[in-house]
Amino acid sequence: MICLGIESTAHTFGAGIVDSEKRVLANIKDSFTTEKGGIVPAKAADHHVEVCDKVINEALETAKLSIKDIDLISFSQAPGIGHCLRIGAFAARSLAMFHNIPIIGVNHCIAHLSIGEMLTGATDPVLLYASGANTQIIAYEGKKYRVFGESLDMGVGNFLDSFARYIGLGFPGGPKIYELALKGKKFIELPYSVKGMDVSFGGLLTNLKQKFDSGKYRVEDLCYSLQETVFAMLVEVSERAMAHCGKNELLLGGGVACNKRLQEMAKEMCKERSAKCFIPENEFLVDNGAMIAWQGILEYSAGKRMSIEESVILPYQRVDEVVVNWKD
Ligand code: AMP
Numbered sequence: 249m250i251c252l253g254i255e256s257t258a259h260t261f262g263a264g265i266v267d268s269e270k271r272v273l274a275n276i277k278d279s280f281t282t283e284k285g286g287i288v289p290a291k292a293a294d295h296h297v298e299v300c301d302k303v304i305n306e307a308l309e310t311a312k313l314s315i316k317d318i319d320l321i322s323f324s325q326a327p328g329i330g331h332c333l334r335i336g337a338f339a340a341r342s343l344a345m346f347h348n349i350p351i352i353g354v355n356h357c358i359a360h361l362s363i364g365e366m367l368t369g370a371t372d373p374v375l376l377y378a379s380g381a382n383t384q385i386i387a388y389e390g391k392k393y394r395v396f397g398e399s400l401d402m403g404v405g406n407f408l409d410s411f412a413r414y415i416g417l418g419f420p421g422g423p424k425i426y427e428l429a430l431k432g433k434k435f436i437e438l439p440y441s442v443k444g445m446d447v448s449f450g451g452l453l454t455n456l457k458q459k460f461d462s463g464k465y466r467v468e469d470l471c472y473s474l475q476e477t478v479f480a481m482l483v484e485v486s487e488r489a490m491a492h493c494g495k496n497e498l499l500l501g502g503g504v505a506c507n508k509r510l511q512e513m514a515k516e517m518c519k520e521r522s523a524k525c526f527i528p529e530n531e532f533l534v535d536n537g538a539m540i541a542w543q544g545i546l547e548y549s550a551g552k553r554m555s556i557e558e559s560v561i562l563p564y565q566r567v568d569e570v571v572v573n574w575k576d
Pocket residue numbers: 258260378379380381404405406408409420421422423426502503504505506507508533534535
């Protein structure tokens with residue numbers, strides 16, 4: 249079975265083609281970026297409308313396939329920015345109806361976990377999902393994916409991007425903060441907010457802005473210290489979730505997981521507790537169509553079906569609302 253997966257939850261419009269033999273035949277994307285300011289939903293949606301034909305066609309060309317070879321179309325149905333989700337759903341529905349191909353909508357967060365398992369061989373991991381809008385610790389327990397911990401305010405990526413924006417860097421800010429952090433030398437004590445398995449970044453963001461405005465600190469030292477602080481928070485709650493669930497695998501997902509320092513800290517924690525740390529290639533950590541395609545294959549192969557009427561977007565769906573039919 250060959251599946252075309254369409255991703256459009258936020259800034260990225262992606263089209264991936266994956267087959268049931270776990271081969272990624274194409275994974276093309278085009279992301280909305282800005283020099284100044286963050287994601288404006290309507291503008292990101294305009295971006296997706298502009299690039300959707302091009303991205304899907306490029307995926308088909310890369311895979312050396314025509315739309316007639318596609319057996320299944322999957323799309324990110326949830327969660328995400330409504331404006332953006334709607335464009336992917338519209339593209340998926342149009343192709344499905346015009347070419348008479350079955351359609352299936354999937355949960356984006358679960359897709360991050362499934363592609364990670366498929367690529368790395370992880371079997372029952374705790375997922376540290378660190379992306380722009382989402383920061384969650386997710387694991388499969390009692391026949392459902394459940395959120396064991398999460399950010400109580402903004403996602404860690406949004407936190408990085410907000411601070412980057414404040415100090416005059418564009419979007420996405422995470423990679424720029426990483427570069428500056430490499431030149432940091434002095435650790436500056438910052439607020440550390442962990443409550444059980446939850447984290448929050450709002451107070452830290454305010455504190456950093458005040459420190460930046462005071463002019464007393466090198467920006468490189470602020471970036472270095474903020475990375476050390478927030479990644480320690482993320483790794484701490486991941487470890488707590490692993491201990492709570494009795495799982496000995498950690499899987500990383502989300503754009504912020506591309507950060508080499510976070511990867512290093514996650515590996516170190518796993519090593520100390522004799523657990524395994526799995527990190528997919530960057531291309532599959534960030535939002536991408538291949539993970540949506542693979543999730544579509546998993547659910548369709550296990551018997552899930554969706555009518556066009558049911559293929560409405562669900563911007564606020566949480567992972568524990570998804571009926572899991574593809575796992576024991
Ligand atoms: P996603 O929403 O999963 O596509 O991830 C997007 C987020 O990842 C944005 O907030 C980026 O700033 C962040 N990001 C991307 N690369 C890095 C990196 N190397 N270090 C930290 N954050 C990153």
